[in-house]
Amino acid sequence: xxxxxxxxxLSGALFLIGMCGVLLRRNVLIVLxxxxxxxxxxxxxxxxxxxxHGNLDGQVLAMFVIAVAAAxxxxxxxxxxxxxxxxxxxxxxxxxxxxx
Amino acid sequence: xxxxxxxxxxxxxxxxxxxxxxxxFGRWAMRTLGDRLGRELVHLIxxxxxxxxxxxxISAVFEVMIGQGxxxxxxxxxxxxxxxxxxxxxxxxxxxxxxxxxxxVTGVGLLIHIFSVGYMAKDPDYHRYxxxxxxxxxxxxxxxxxxxxxxxxxGWEGVGVCSYLLIGFWFTDxxxxxxxxxxxxxxxxxxxxxxxxxxxxxxxxxxxxxxxIRSMSATETGSPxxxxxxxxxxxxxxxxxxxxxxxxxxxCGKSAQIPLYTWLxxxxxxxxxxSALIHAATMVTAGVYLCVRLNFLFALAPLTMAIIAVVGAxxxxxxxxIGITQNDIKKVLAYSTVSQLGYMFLAVGMGAWVxxxxxxxxxxxxxxxxxxxxxxxxxxxxxxxxxxxxGGLKEKMPVTRWTFxxxxxxxxxxFPFAGFFSKDEILLHGYINESVWSPGLNYFVYVAGALAAxxxxxxxxxxxxxxxxxxxRGDHHTWTHYVKxxxxxxxxxxxxxxxATFGGLLGWPHAFPGAAHMVQLDVGGxxxxxxxxxxxxxxxQWLEPITSTSARFSxxxxxxxxxxxxxxxxxxxxxxxxxxAISLSIAIAGIYFAYTLYKDGPSEAASQWAxxxxxxxxxxxxxxxxxxxxxxxxxxxxRALGSVLYHAGDQGLIDGVGVxxxxxxxxxxxxxxxxxxxxxxxxxxxxxxxxxxVVLGSIYLNPRVAQMGPSSVSERFDPGGLRPTLGEQNVKxxxxxxxxxxxxxxxxxxxxxxxxxxxxxPGQAGAQDGGAL
Numbered sequence: 073x074x075x076x077x078x079x080x081x082l083s084g085a086l087f088l089i090g091m092c093g094v095l096l097r098r099n100v101l102i103v104l105x106x107x108x109x110x111x112x113x114x115x116x117x118x119x120x121x122x123x124x125h126g127n128l129d130g131q132v133l134a135m136f137v138i139a140v141a142a143a144x145x146x147x148x149x150x151x152x153x154x155x156x157x158x159x160x161x162x163x164x165x166x167x168x169x170x171x172x
Numbered sequence: 173x174x175x176x177x178x179x180x181x182x183x184x185x186x187x188x189x190x191x192x193x194x195x196x197f198g199r200w201a202m203r204t205l206g207d208r209l210g211r212e213l214v215h216l217i218x219x220x221x222x223x224x225x226x227x228x229x230i231s232a233v234f235e236v237m238i239g240q241g242x243x244x245x246x247x248x249x250x251x252x253x254x255x256x257x258x259x260x261x262x263x264x265x266x267x268x269x270x271x272x273x274x275x276x277v278t279g280v281g282l283l284i285h286i287f288s289v290g291y292m293a294k295d296p297d298y299h300r301y302x303x304x305x306x307x308x309x310x311x312x313x314x315x316x317x318x319x320x321x322x323x324x325x326x327g328w329e330g331v332g333v334c335s336y337l338l339i340g341f342w343f344t345d346x347x348x349x350x351x352x353x354x355x356x357x358x359x360x361x362x363x364x365x366x367x368x369x370x371x372x373x374x375x376x377x378x379x380x381x382x383x384x385i386r387s388m389s390a391t392e393t394g395s396p397x398x399x400x401x402x403x404x405x406x407x408x409x410x411x412x413x414x415x416x417x418x419x420x421x422x423x424c425g426k427s428a429q430i431p432l433y434t435w436l437x438x439x440x441x442x443x444x445x446x447s448a449l450i451h452a453a454t455m456v457t458a459g460v461y462l463c464v465r466l467n468f469l470f471a472l473a474p475l476t477m478a479i480i481a482v483v484g485a486x487x488x489x490x491x492x493x494i495g496i497t498q499n500d501i502k503k504v505l506a507y508s509t510v511s512q513l514g515y516m517f518l519a520v521g522m523g524a525w526v527x528x529x530x531x532x533x534x535x536x537x538x539x540x541x542x543x544x545x546x547x548x549x550x551x552x553x554x555x556x557x558x559x560x561x562x563g564g565l566k567e568k569m570p571v572t573r574w575t576f577x578x579x580x581x582x583x584x585x586x587f588p589f590a591g592f593f594s595k596d597e598i599l600l601h602g603y604i605n606e607s608v609w610s611p612g613l614n615y616f617v618y619v620a621g622a623l624a625a626x627x628x629x630x631x632x633x634x635x636x637x638x639x640x641x642x643x644x645r646g647d648h649h650t651w652t653h654y655v656k657x658x659x660x661x662x663x664x665x666x667x668x669x670x671x672a673t674f675g676g677l678l679g680w681p682h683a684f685p686g687a688a689h690m691v692q693l694d695v696g697g698x699x700x701x702x703x704x705x706x707x708x709x710x711x712x713q714w715l716e717p718i719t720s721t722s723a724r725f726s727x728x729x730x731x732x733x734x735x736x737x738x739x740x741x742x743x744x745x746x747x748x749x750x751x752x753a754i755s756l757s758i759a760i761a762g763i764y765f766a767y768t769l770y771k772d773g774p775s776e777a778a779s780q781w782a783x784x785x786x787x788x789x790x791x792x793x794x795x796x797x798x799x800x801x802x803x804x805x806x807x808x809x810x811r812a813l814g815s816v817l818y819h820a821g822d823q824g825l826i827d828g829v830g831v832x833x834x835x836x837x838x839x840x841x842x843x844x845x846x847x848x849x850x851x852x853x854x855x856x857x858x859x860x861x862x863x864x865x866v867v868l869g870s871i872y873l874n875p876r877v878a879q880m881g882p883s884s885v886s887e888r889f890d891p892g893g894l895r896p897t898l899g900e901q902n903v904k905x906x907x908x909x910x911x912x913x914x915x916x917x918x919x920x921x922x923x924x925x926x927x928x929x930x931x932x933x934p935g936q937a938g939a940q941d942g943g944a945l
Contacts, residue, residue, distance in 0.1 A: 095857050164853050 079120030086113030100155065100162045104148045111141045178236060180247035180264040180317060183225045183274065187309035190221025194306065198299020211298050215289045218302035222285050222309055226278035233271045243267065243717055246319065253322070260380065265319035269718045272529060272711070273316040273461055276536045277454045281309050283664035284449040287544050290661035291445050291551060301341060301443065308334035312454050316461065321370050321380040324462070328366065328426065331455045332359045338450060339442040351441035358435040362425015369418030373469075376400060376411050382465060389468040390721050393729070397472050412472035419466065420480055423459030427513050430487045434799055436510055440502040444547030447502060452509045452543050453536035460516040460532050464525045464718065471523065471722035471731050474609035481521025481602075481613060485620035488514030490796070492627035496634070497782075497793040500557045501546045504635050508583065509539060511624055515598050518617055523731025524601030525719045526679070526712045531598055533711075534590035534675045538582040541668035545576040548661050549639060552654045553646065559638040561646040563773050568654050571662040573640045575669035580636045582672040584629035585759040592756075593676030595625065600751045604737040609728045622758055629762025634770050642773035678711045683748035 086109055093106025115134045122130030156162050194214055202210030236242055245266040252262035266274065285305060292301050311334055315327025333356075340352025374380055376396050377388050389395050389412075397412035423429065428436035439451045450456070463470055463480070470477060488511045495507035512535050519528035550557055552569055566573040582589035585596060599621050606614040644651050722731055737747050769778040782789045791797065848859075871877055 091861065095854055095861065098854075167851075167853060 076120055076124050079116060083113045083117035083120065086110070086116065088113075098163050098165055100152045100164050100167075103164060104145065104152065107148075108141060108145065111137055178232060178245040178247055178266070180232065180245060180266050181249050182228050183232070183264075183278075183317065184310045184313035186221045186225040186228070187306040187313070190218050191303045191306035191310060193217050194299045194303035198303060202299060211293070214299045214302055215285075218306050219282070219285045219289070221306055222278060222282045225309070225313065226282045229271075229274045229278050232266055233275060237266070237268075237271060257378065260320050260322045262323065263319040263381075264314075264317040264323075265382070266317060267718065268714050268716075269461070269465060269529070270316050272533060272714070274313065276533055277309070277312050277316060280453045280536050280540050280668070281312075281449055283667055284445045284453075284540065284544065287448075287547070287661050287664040288443070288445040290658050291547050292443060295443075297341070301338075304334055304337045304341070305446070305449070308338065308450060308455070312458075315458055319382055321373070321382065321385075324465075325363075325366060325370065328422075328458060329363065331450070331458065332356060332363070332426070335359070335439070335450050335455055338446040339439045341442055341446070345441075348441035351435075351438040355435040355439050358432050359425045362422045362432055365418045365421025365425070367422075369415050369422060372411060372415040372418060376415075385466065386468050386721055389472055390724075393727070395472060397469060398729075409475075410473065412469060413475050416466075416470050416473040416476035417479065419462065420476060420483075423462055423517070424483070425459075427456050427459030427517070428510050429459070429483050429513065429517055430490060433487065433491065433510050434802060437503055437506040437795070440500070440506050444502065444543060444550060447506070448540045448543030448547065451506065452539040456509065456513055457516065457532045457536070460513070460520060460528050463517070463520040464529055467520075467523075467525045467719060468721040468725075470520070471725050471729055474607055474728055477521050477523065477607065477731070478610040478613055479521070480517050481610075481617050484514045484517030484519070484521050485602075485617045485624075486514070487511065488518060488624040489620045489627070490514075492624040492631065493792050494795050495631040496627055497789060498631075499560050501549065501559050501562075501635065501639065502543075502557055504559075504631055505539070505542055505546060508542075508628065508632065511628060512539065512583070514624070515595060515621065518602055518621055519598040522602050522605040522614065522617060523607070523722070524598060524605055525722070525731075526709075526715050527594065527597040527601050529715060530679045530711050531594035533678065534582065534594040534672070537668055537675045538579040538589075538591055538672035541575055541579040541665060541672050542583070544661070544665055544668065545572050545579065548572045548657065548665065551661070552657075554650055554653075554655070556646065556650065559635060560774065562639045562644070563642040563646075564640070564644040565654075566640040569657050571657055571665060575665040576640065577636060578669045579672050580632045582675075583632050584763060585625060585755055586763075587756065588673075588676060590672050590675035592759075593679050593681065596752055596755050597679060597681070599625070599755055600743065600748060601733070603751065604733040604743060604747065605731065606734045607728075608730065622755065625755055626758045626762045629759040630766045633763045633766035637766060637770035638773065641771060645773060679709050681748055681752070682709065682742040683745040683752075 090106045090109030090111075090113060093109065094103050097103055097106065115137050118130040118134045118137070120130075122128060122134075152162060155167070159166055194217055198210075198214050201213045204210070205213060232245060236245060247264040247266075249262040249264065251259060253260040285302070288301065288305065292298055295301060308331060311327045311330025313327070315324050315331060318324035318327055336352045336356040339355050340349045343349040343352070370380055373385060377384050379385075389397055393399075395412075397415070398410050400411040401408035402411065402414050403409075421432075424432045436451055436456065440447055442451070470480075491507045491510035491514060495504050495511060498504045498507060512531070516528045516531050516535070519525075519531060548569060549562065549565060549572060552565065552572075553562060556562075578589065582591035585592045599618060602621050603614050603618040606612075722729075725731065733743055737743055769775055769781065794800075
């Protein structure tokens with residue numbers, strides 16, 4: 073049986089990669105994708121622990137996360153599209169509108 | 173006698189409602205209903221409000237008090253201030269004294285409201301004027317009806333505010349606004365004394381209810397007022413003296429006595445009906461009213477009484493001499509008012525309470541008439557107030573002329589007009605009410621009063637002759653285009669003139685033929701009952717319940733005529749007739765003197781007299797430079813102090829350090845913090861992540877959490893062994909070891925947890941090692 077450590081390592085790696093993407097990339101689309109990565113990293117951890125404990129709660133939560141992620145992706149992409157139309161750019165550093 | 177409950181509240185409530193209505197809807201009414209109809213509505217509301225309270229007062233006094241024989245009506249409206257032992261009720265009291273005042277205030281007030289319709293007819297702020305006037309009536313009636321001194325003080329302040337508002341009614345004129353401020357500030361000085369007086373009284377009585385003060389005073393020498401002392405240096409001063417002196421300072425401010433009188437002549441900046449109502453008939457007499465209201469307390473303080481008598485006498489003479497030389501018609505009347513108020517205080521100081529109130533009433537009649545008459549003259553002369561440019565107005569305004577003449581005769585003290593009786597009574601009592609405490613004072617008071625009477629007769633007739641007799645000295649245009657008399661202004665004048673003529677009958681002298689005396693009336697069967705026959709001194713009888721307490725005092729607290737002047741229980745006729753002869757001849761001399769000098773306008777003789785008197789004339793004309801002296805002594809130093817405080821205290825400390833400091837600190841903080849808030853979303857996220865890492869790290873790497881061990885955590889969370897698994901894996905440890913915090917170096921805790929902990933413990937120890945690296 074694959075020990076839980078491996079799952080957690082994968083999950084942590086995915087989460088960190090996602091986080092780096094969110095923090096370092098400028099393109100809004102990439103940022104959105106990185107967020108998906110982070111969510112999936114969390115999902116893996118949830119499912120792994122669910123299996124470990126023989127308890128379905130974690131899997132239920134993972135399903136929720138997937139559903140929310142789908143909705144978030146739809147809304148997020150819509151925002152990106154309208155932002156792009158408005159600003160002709162998808163660079164996250166250009167979005168300081170509220171500050172100025 | 174039981175005190176019947178009676179809704180006295182309505183007396184001040186009606187004018188208050190009128191004021192509120194006019195303040196809220198007056199402008200709206202004048203805009204939407206058109207100017208004419210709007211004005212009609214405004215003054216109808218105002219007059220109706222006063223008329224209601226006037227009729228209410230009349231019915232309360234004549235039907236309930238006289239008709240049903242009640243001495244006092246009390247209205248306990250609600251408990252106003254309740255704080256521990258202290259209880260101040262909002263209670264109104266209509267007794268014999270406040271009944272007199274209420275009748276005067278509402279009656280004269282009603283007439284002046286009616287007069288104002290004519291006088292203010294063209295004013296754009298019509299509604300504001302009537303609202304203030306109504307507000308004044310409400311405040312004045314509260315002052316008069318207040319059963320507790322606190323309530324009286326509320327009215328006292330209320331009339332002060334209304335006086336300020338009405339003096340500065342035309343506030344766009346800077347001089348008028350300044351006059352209003354001056355009146356208000358000088359009154360505040362007096363009010364300070366009033367408050368101190370109330371506090372002193374409260375310290376003794378533990379209440380400010382007039383009845384409580386009376387019952388405390390009633391025991392005379394045994395009274396705590398006379399027994400308790402303040403120590404001033406080496407001398408002991410009774411509480412009564414301190415309290416009454418403080419109250420008298422308040423009266424000085426409100427009733428324009430030396431040294432606080434200078435606001436009253438300046439108060440003439442207000443509309444003339446206001447001068448008639450507030451600065452002649454009602455508000456300025458509040459001080460006299462207060463003294464008579466607390467006569468039992470004042471009687472316990474012979475020192476204060478002597479001071480009041482002296483101040484009153486000096487004020488009467490001082491103001492009268494200024495009145496001689498003034499050329500502004502209203503200024504003459506203003507100084508005349510100050511002088512007459514001096515008479516009233518003279519009477520108060522000599523313990524002649526009834527005479528003071530008597531003069532208050534008659535003065536309200538004739539001085540209101542004089543002021544309204546001057547208002548009519550000013551209106552007719554296109555708002556010119558200088559009597560040097562008047563003259564000969566008798567053919568243009570006959571009603572005003574006759575009423576003015578009657579009032580002049582009344583104030584000069586000519587028989588049988590009202591002023592004759594009241595002023596004569598004051599001078600009489602000034603002479604015969606010699607106090608054992610201040611022997612000889614009566615001579616001074618009498619001489620000052622008599623001299624002032626001469627001046628009064630002189631300046632009033634100087635005013636009359638210069639205004640109405642002789643030839644018109646103004647420009648031709650004014651003469652041909654004068655403003656005609658209108659019934660709405662003549663009617664109040666006529667009523668007041670009638671009152672000024674017959675008002676004296678309220679106090680028919682005992683020496684006169686037909687005066688009341690007791691006769692034994694045979695009722696058959698040989699039984700006789702005492703019966704009063706003839707004209708009584710109405711006011712003396714009426715006010716008997718008010719003055720009865722102080723009338724019982726004896727020894728140094730005795731007030732009233734000395735025994736040597738009395739004959740058969742009354743002042744002996746010889747003394748009284750002698751006094752009457754003297755004061756009549758003084759008045760006639762004054763009038764004759766004025767007649768010779770001014771019968772056809774200012775004569776050569778008049779200017780010769782002026783140059784003969786030289787310095788005295790100039791000093792009088794300059795009002796004895798009192799305003800200038802006050803300016804140097806008080807106004808400038810206070811202004812200088814104010815300027816210093818403004819720059820150093822207000823601008824420097826409060827604005828600079830306080831307000832500016834707070835704002836500056838916030839601004840500086842913002843200046844620093846705003847650099848973080850740069851709009852770069854990714855940087856926010858970095859900080860957010862770092863924050864999460866720090867929070868989680870400080871929880872999981874905290875030795876205390878580690879000490880709690882997996883078992884205690886698992887008790888609270890999942891019992892399924894989550895922690896052991898994680899602990900074994902050691903994943904988190906290396907990750908979080910990077911963010912190690914300084915407090916995490918204690919090896920003992922780690923050892924302790926290692927000893928206690930189940931299988932996960934080695935992992936925790938490993939975490940410590942990783943942290944150390």
